[in-house]
């Protein structure tokens with residue numbers, strides 16, 4: 603469905619000069635630097651997938667989404683999405699995709715949301731009956747009824763985001779590009795947006811490409827992640843595999859009968875200790891979790907034990923450090 607092959611994109615950025623002399627010189631001769639936003643990016647995405655496209659600030663995520671949605675033209679490489687080259691056959695192509703940029707609005711600021719929807723219906727030439735059915739469904743699932751008649755400028759961020767997502771789906775696209783759809787939302791709105799994305803993926807088979815800095819979005823939605831850093835693709839695979847390969851720590855919390863002996867176990871670090879309670883971090887490359895529990899039970903009279911995997915957030919931070927991005 604989506605095939606990206608060897609995409610490259612650079613931006614020419616004017617160097618900013620400090621000081622009056624340098625600024626005057628810059629009037630006559632402006633120096634530029636080249637930012638390589640994407641270097642040879644390739645991947646394919648199958649119909650019905652939800653893919654998390656992640657990486658630190660400036661990695662090239664938005665640039666990729668803009669190329670895939672036809673807004674930007676790459677310097678090199680190919681991109682074929684449902685048989686279209688996005689930036690070449692834009693008018694036909696955009697009927698098949700929905701795009702949400704969390705930081706930018708596609709709705710008209712001063713008019714009621716419903717007026718923006720009507721306009722989008724006309725732009726995309728959505729048949730009236732199809733529009734009504736889709737709108738009814740969106741109204742219900744995104745709970746738009748109370749906000750649809752208000753102008754966008756009066757909406758909270760969470761309310762606006764629900765409207766943005768609805769707007770991107772009015773023409774029943776097969777693919778949805780979401781660039782940070784949960785940015786700035788409160789916990790309840792984030793869960794609602796995630797639930798909705800899951801529903802349209804499962805019930806309507808919409809393919810979703812999602813960029814986010816919120817690893818909870820990724821855990822809740824994406825089976826597969828593509829990680830980029832400084833314009834290069836660093837990992838493409840299952841989230842579970844990422845956890846297995848790079849998640850090298852677990853946390854054990856233990857409650858036991860009063861004990862003042864040492865609970866030092868090689869391969870573990872004591873994060874917290876008291877005579878009846880301890881929290882240990884285990885390096886799973888050095889020792890098995892089951893061996894730690896066995897060792898612990900020799901040293902103390904265990905009452906309760908919980909084991910937690912390393913949060914995906916930590917694994918990603920560790921990866922960014924490892925890849926030096």
Ligand SMILES: Nc1ncnc2c1ncn2[C@@H]1O[C@H](COP(=O)(O)OP(=O)(O)OP(=O)(O)O)[C@@H](O)[C@H]1O
Pocket residue numbers: 613614615637638639657658659660661662663664665666
């Ligand atoms: N229009 C532009 N002009 C100049 N440089 C740009 C432009 N758009 C992006 N860049 C640069 O390209 C690089 C990639 O930017 P991009 O917005 O794709 O990153 P990102 O991964 O989406 O980052 P973030 O997580 O901060 O949104 C950055 O170094 C950015 O400064």
